[in-house]
Amino acid sequence: MFFMQESTFDKNTQKILQCFDLSESLGVESPFLQLKITGVMSADLIARLSDIYNHSSIATRQILVKSVAASMSGQDMRMQPFDQLEPKERESLMLAVQRLKEIGQCASKKTVRILVDAEYTYINPGLSLLTLAMMVAFNQQFPLIWNTYQCYLKKTFETAASELGIVQNLGGCFGAKVVRGAYLTQERLRATKLGYPSPIWDSYELTNQNYNRVIRYFLEHINQVGPRCNIIVATHNEESVQLAIERMREMNIDPLNGGVHFGQLYGMCDQISFPLASAGYAVYKCVPYGPMLEVLPFLARRAMENQGVLMGSRKEKTLLWQELKRRMKNTLKMKSKHNLKVETV
Structure with missing residues (x-):
């Protein structure tokens, strides 16, 4: 039933490509563009990929990522790892991979880095599979494609460490946007409805601790591998920003060119953004773009996030x-x- 949406996904892909042109026309150095993969392929199909990815060993996950990355790099995609999919699902996956390939090629040509959004826990593994494949295909020289890690989830640290390992093993550079998370209410309601333990930390304090732990982990990795790993500390929390700054100083990570970026929403937390930029740190302001009725839900989720x-x-x-x-x-x-x-x- 969701295969009838393919024309809509094609139109969305063209709109995304137009956003690359817009970013390039602004003349901003090293711009970022956020991408929701559910805009270019069915969430139902991504959920099916999540099931396959979740029930695979680390070694098999690496095979899945390598297969998709090969297709994005111009090779024939090996469908054997996806033999659990129905023929129509395989066809839809091939179309989606080609869209992501086109997006990755455009990003590479225009040097616009892509921050792939995380969404709900039941589709996040599938999103990671596709994002890691894009990293392997397009992050050969520097982190062009970045994944998002939601630290209100109890398994975030283990997930981040595992996925970084997969990309490293396949020869790609790694990029990560670290956030607290924006689907708290929906995730808890879904867990209650389906009768499984909530994947969300029980308190805001525990989420903060996890966020800071993930930030420290990535900073230590950047200290080891240098520019092959980049992160964006995407937060409105002053404590987390201060922690990142202190660790950067301890490790002598260059504020502007050391691979660490800070991000806040445009119009919010300027008391954090402006001093950081004045002190020579790389700071980005997220600017939601689109029709008002489509942008408002995004802003509402961001307000709930922290x-x-x-x-x-x-x-x-x-x-x-x-x-x-x-x-x-x-x-x-x-x-x-x-x-x-x-x-x-």
């Missing part, structure tokens, strides 16, 4: 007010110094 966002909004207002008062005070001093008449309203 409980500190709401507090951060209040803090930003306080900081802005303090800055306004400081500038007014300096202006009054300058006028007084030059014997100018100051009128108050």
Whole structure:
């Protein structure tokens, strides 16, 4: 039934390719573009890939990734590892792989790095399979394709370490966007409905601990392999940012060119972004782009992702007010110094 959507996925792919042109036209150095793979292939098919990936050994997972990567690199795709799929599913997979190949080739040509979004736990393994294959196919020189790791999940650390190993073994560079996670309510409701333990940490504090653990792990790896591994510390949490900065200093990782980037939503947490950029760190602001009704759900999930966002909004207002008062005070001093008449309203 989902195979009737192929024309829609083709149209979405063309829109994504247009976004590469837009990124290139802005003249920004080393831009990022976020990609939802569910926009170019069926979530039902990705769920089927997840089942295959989940029930495979590490060695077999590597074979699956290598097979898809081979197709993206222009070779014939070995379908034997996917013999559990129905003929129509195999056909749909081949079409999806070709779309991802086209996206990867465009990203490589225009040097626009791709941050592949993670989504729900029941499709994330399938998303990882396809993303790791893109890494192997297109990350030969530097991390062009990046996967996303949601640290509100209990298995994130083990997943990140395992997937990094697969990409390394297959000769690719590794890129990771580290987030807390945006589907908390839905994941817990699904776990309750289907009767399995929640995959989400029981508290925000435990999520923070896991986030910081994953960040430390990737920083230690970057310290070992250099530019073949890059990460983006995508967070509005000041503690996690401070932790990353301190570890970078301890390891002498270059703030701007050491493979560590920081990211926040455009219009949020500028009290973190601006000082980081002023201090010479690589900082990116995520700009949601699209029709209002499609962008709002994305923003709502981002607000739910980090409980500190709401507090951060209040803090930003306080900081802005303090800055306004400081500038007014300096202006009054300058006028007084030059014997100018100051009128108050």
